[in-house]
Amino acid sequence: MPYAAITGWGTALPHRILTNQDLEQMVETSDEWIVSRTGIRERHIVSGGESSTSLGAGAARAALAKAGLDAGELDLIVVATATPDDFLVSQACLIQAELGASGGAFDVGAACAGFVTALSVASQFVTGGTYKRVLVVGVDTLTRYIDYQDRGTCILFGDGAGAVVLEATEESRGLLSTVLGADGNGHKHLYVPGRTKYVANSARLVPESAAIFAEESPYMKMNGREVFKFAVQAMGDSAVEAVAKVGLSFDDIDMLIPHQANLRIIDAAARRLDLPREKVWVNIDRFGNTSAASVPIALAEAANAGALKEGANVVLVAFGAGLAWAAGVVRWGVAGVERHAAQASEPVAASATPV
Numbered sequence: 001m002p003y004a005a006i007t008g009w010g011t012a013l014p015h016r017i018l019t020n021q022d023l024e025q026m027v028e029t030s031d032e033w034i035v036s037r038t039g040i041r042e043r044h045i046v047s048g049g050e051s052s053t054s055l056g057a058g059a060a061r062a063a064l065a066k067a068g069l070d071a072g073e074l075d076l077i078v079v080a081t082a083t084p085d086d087f088l089v090s091q092a093c094l095i096q097a098e099l100g101a102s103g104g105a106f107d108v109g110a111a112c113a114g115f116v117t118a119l120s121v122a123s124q125f126v127t128g129g130t131y132k133r134v135l136v137v138g139v140d141t142l143t144r145y146i147d148y149q150d151r152g153t154c155i156l157f158g159d160g161a162g163a164v165v166l167e168a169t170e171e172s173r174g175l176l177s178t179v180l181g182a183d184g185n186g187h188k189h190l191y192v193p194g195r196t197k198y199v200a201n202s203a204r205l206v207p208e209s210a211a212i213f214a215e216e217s218p219y220m221k222m223n224g225r226e227v228f229k230f231a232v233q234a235m236g237d238s239a240v241e242a243v244a245k246v247g248l249s250f251d252d253i254d255m256l257i258p259h260q261a262n263l264r265i266i267d268a269a270a271r272r273l274d275l276p277r278e279k280v281w282v283n284i285d286r287f288g289n290t291s292a293a294s295v296p297i298a299l300a301e302a303a304n305a306g307a308l309k310e311g312a313n314v315v316l317v318a319f320g321a322g323l324a325w326a327a328g329v330v331r332w333g334v335a336g337v338e339r340h341a342a343q344a345s346e347p348v349a350a351s352a353t354p355v
């Protein structure tokens, strides 16, 4: 049975940067409060013509370039997002059109746990022998649904995209274990009203209509404390389970790539795996919570920094609205992928692709 090696990775970020100092001018908050409670200093947010499509396609192009593949060689595109640009057309189809690719294209919805969930779905098409080359994109533009008068949410989120290319190999590479979970009863702790709400006395589902604006704010609602408690538990438990499933001990883990939601949540997950800080990839200070893009952006950054060597064991773990969670162990590298034979004998190291 083949494995699904990650042979390419890339990111795309909006141009506009929103700093904690900018937020101090918008709501009653302070840089000191935000940094000490979350670890965030700044985040990128969409403006102008930027969208989930433009960011997702940008990350995909970078990942394809790294893999040395043309978009036309892809068999399938799987996109994790909670913020598609169209309500009806999948984000994957919109990105496929931008890339000029063909083959299958569909979305996976698991909010911030979306990329790890999509990676597990996509990997199965490769390990099951159905497809050889699959693009997985995590993209979100959640700031479009944030109330910039609500200091409980507006300090946390940023926008962005990350992507990886999966290719078949006979060597044990790629996602080796998966843990998925959800507690649907927790949906009330984190949601965006309006987009999927039935208007009273109507059979129609009206997105973002004036009626909904009048009735209830259409922006994200979050019970931060509940989400925090859940996240600490879910991230720790699922990461531990993903490591156990693949028969490894914590000592065998070379890097933890956690969802970047709050530095205190990341630290709690690292403690559960008994990992020192240098084995935990943290970039929340620069990007905030980019939802489904968070894990692939961090993964690409770690790869570009040369922090992931051929054969490294990497734990991915994420949680989000749903409430849902996802974790997995990835064995990094391209061993066994013929086109990458030369690269496989070298550590997969830093490259010129900027993050």
Ligand code: ACO
Pocket: 028, 029, 030, 033, 034, 037, 038, 111, 112, 113, 151, 152, 155, 156, 190, 222, 224, 225, 227, 228, 231, 261, 262, 289, 291, 319, 320, 321
């Ligand atoms: N600036 C200053 N003060 C603030 C701010 C702010 N931005 N936000 C809240 N406060 C105040 C509160 O009003 C409260 O004041 P009070 O004690 O007078 O009532 C005080 O600070 C403490 O508030 P808490 O909500 O208890 O603060 P907490 O330490 O829990 O931090 C936070 C809040 C950062 C939101 C935290 O709960 C958290 O990170 N939760 C997880 C959120 C998360 O990860 N969501 C994303 C999920 S992923 C997805 O799917 C999108």
